[in-house]
Every structure is written in C-alpha cells, then in structure tokens.
Amino acid sequence: MSLDINKVVIKTSLSSCFGSHFKEVEGANAFIEELAKDAEEVSFAQGEYVFKEKDAPEYVYIPESGSLMLERSTASGSRQVFAFLFTGNLAGLSENVSYSFSAKALTNCVVIRISRKLMQDIFDKYPSVAKRYHDMTGHILSLILDQLFIMGQKSAHQRLAHFLLDMEHRLGRGTHRFFLPMSRQDIADYLGMSLETASRGFSKLKKDGLISIESNYQITVTDSEKLISYAD
Amino acid sequence: MSLDINKVVIKTSLSSCFGSHFKEVEGANAFIEELAKDAEEVSFAQGEYVFKEKDAPEYVYIPESGSLMLERSTASGSRQVFAFLFTGNLAGLSENVSYSFSAKALTNCVVIRISRKLMQDIFDKYPSVAKRYHDMTGHILSLILDQLFIMGQKSAHQRLAHFLLDMEHRLGRGTHRFFLPMSRQDIADYLGMSLETASRGFSKLKKDGLISIESNYQITVTDSEKLISYAD
C-alpha cells in the first residue's frame, strides 16, 4: 500500500495524467502525498483484465508502462473497443454503480491503482483538485464525442486513416514511426469494421504510399499530408 | 436576470435534471436561491441556435419546454447529431475552451440559462453540489458510451429500433405512443445513416407490425417485445 512518487516513470505518468501544471493546483501536493501512502503499483500480464464490467468500481487506474484497452462485449460474442490507453492516461473515472466496460492489458503492463475513496477524500478537502479532475472528465467526454463523430461520418478506410494519425500522435513521440500494441482485430472492433476491412485498409494505405509497414505492428507514416487529407 | 423557482415547469425541469433527491444535498437550497437571482428563462424559435460551436461556453442550459438537438457539422456540409434533449436534460456541461457542438431548437422552446460562473461559485462553496454535478457528467459519459457501442455494433435497422425504444421511454410518458420532434434527416444524422435508410427502417418496422405510424411524427410502439428483441 505505497507508491514511490520519486520514481521517474511515476512522476511522468502522474503529470501526464493530471496535466503539467498540476503542481500549482492547491492541494496537489497533499494529493500526491496521499498517493505515496495509499496508492499502489500493480502489474498485469498481456491479456489479463485490470477490471471487468460489473466489478464494483473501487479504483481508478493510470498506466505507468504498457497499454490497456477498454472494451464492452455482448452475450453474442461481439465486442466494441472504446479506447486504447497508454502511459499517463486514466481509466475508470466516472462510473458509479459499476464499470460499464472492461479494461484489458494489451501488453504486460504496470498500472498505478488509486482508490476512489482516496480520490473522494482529497476532493472534499481540496476543491481545486476536484475541479481539475472534473475538467479531465470533460476532456475525456469531448474525446468520446470526437470518436462518435468519426464513427457516424466516415468510411471504413477514412476511420482507419484517422486512427493511424491518432496513434502517430500518441505513440510516435514526435516521429512518424510507432509500434502498435494492438491486433488488427482490436483495431477493427474499435473502428466498427471487420478484421478483413481493417487489413485491407492497411494494404491500401501502404500501396498508395501514405504509410509503410515495417512489420505487422511497426508503422511509419510516410506522407502525413496525404494521410490527413484522406482522413478528413 | 431572475428565475421564478416556484413555477411548476421550472421546478419539474430542475428536479428532473439534478435528480429527485437533489434537495437533500447540502447546498442545494442555496444553489436554487442563486438560480432564482441569476438564472434566466430564454425562448428560442424552431430552428434557432441556443449556442454554436466556437461560442465561448458561458452558460449551461436546461430545456424547460420544447426540444433541442446537439450537432456538429463539417465544412463539407455533413453533420453528426450527438443527442436530442428534452425537458430537464442538460446541455453544455463540460466544455472548456469552446463548445464542441451546437445546440439547435427542434421546436419553439424555453430553456433555463445558467451562467457557468454561478455554477462554479456554488461548486466552490458546496462540494456536495459539485459532486452531484460531476456524477451527472459521468452519467452523460456513460450514455455517450452506449451510443458509441450502438454505432459500432448494430445494423442500420437495429439502430433505428433502438432509437425508437429510447424515444418511447423518454417521450412516451408511460405509454407506447409519442410524438417525434425531429425530422427523418435528423434521425438519420443521429444514427449515422442516410435519410432513405431511416425511412425504409420506419416502413419495415411498420410492415412487420412492430410500430404504427399515425402521422410522420406520431408513432406508437405496437409490439414492444418484438421491437426490443429486434434491437438487441
């Protein structure tokens, strides 16, 4: 039940999650001290579930290394992927009765686990922290609206192009090259298309010279402008 | 700059928005007093915009009578409808820099307009009210996730069936009969399909005896069970 808040990966994850100027927020330091006492690092192997739908939402989670996927499955076996989470993203923020989705480890990963009770106690003491957290919720809401917009508007190949630009931005660390931690099936379930359509999309973008595929998961965007205009 | 909080429609709208037990929340009464002083009723004619994308998000809005539609349009003229709002729903809750969508009046309507500054002041004074508001945001987030799920999973006709069940629930006031305030085009843009596909969906559901169409906008669900299993 303790967290080494001096570890670089943890500092990085927290500041990426709560924002770079979080330390200036009143109560931020107290919050971090509480994390040091009560939060934990937890490891998950690839394919394990960090939490499942219907679990009581006792914690929120911040990936420190590795990737997660938020998904909801139906009785009939089909699945919708809601989001992919990387270092410093936040999972499980706003459900009350139970989670409405599961979080699955895409890779071996380490997550920071924070109890909701701790969050709530800090919110009660430090409204500024609560406000920041609420802003984060609003930001996530707007990201989901963007996703909804894309799902409603674009053709399958356009959605894929859009997805790749998002991944380039989030995984590329300033370069055009990135490693996808998820399978074609995961991508397809995220974008609401079949595995085959996703695969054909990759092939087409490659053939048209917009991306290159070093290996199945290693992608480079070779023509950002065209990819952007294709995704438009 | 004042609101008659004793008017029945206003009481109804507020309690439907903030929840029936809101009065028991610490600070709820103070909040309502502030509304009485600073909030306003504003009227809009059918087709007018309550707010537009890129407006500074100065207010939040609660429809008191009539219906709103939240939409985002592209330069190329296409449009995604994010939600339909009726009495007691909430619009504009969580954007920071600007709204990421516009709110259009589907009918002549009256909305309660509350300044964000007032909300923030109350939140600072009464964390319980802030908490309730945050819970509402979380609830909306889960509604949008449901919508995203539906968009990713279902066929066009299934999405339409799902939509009609939602409208029955929200507009039917306990009966199976309801009046749709939006056009076929609006429905199509909400569900990510063409106007014609939406229309064919209505026709099919009617032919199969799951709904009856008294007029273009007056719908009765005649076989709930079948409609539910069709939407599943």
Place this chain on the structure above:
DNA sequence: CGAGCCCTTGATGCATTTCAACGAATGTGG
C-alpha cells in the same frame, strides 16, 4: 520442421448509399 496464430488476399453476397421519381402535406398568391 511442423503447428498455431495472425495477417493478407480473393470471391461472393448482402446491406446501405446514391440517384431519381413520386406522393402527401402545407402554405401562397391569384
């Protein structure tokens, strides 16, 4: 080297879009 897994590619069929015409309801001006 073979097994298993994931990805790719091809062929086919179906769902949905697009294009086009028609019909119903509403409003307007002669």
Place this chain on the structure above:
DNA sequence: CCACATTCGTTGAAATGCATCAAGGGCTCG
C-alpha cells in the same frame, strides 16, 4: 377556393462499400 410551389417522406433501381466465407502466406515457438 383553387392552381402552384415547396418541403418532407416514401419507394424503386442501380451502384458500391463492406461483411462474410474461404484459402494461403509469413512469423514465432516448440
């Protein structure tokens, strides 16, 4: 009050994008 225009919804036919079914290829691991 009736012709006419306008708007919105329905329906049909053709075209197309995507899913599905099916086979094959490449990679990894034992």
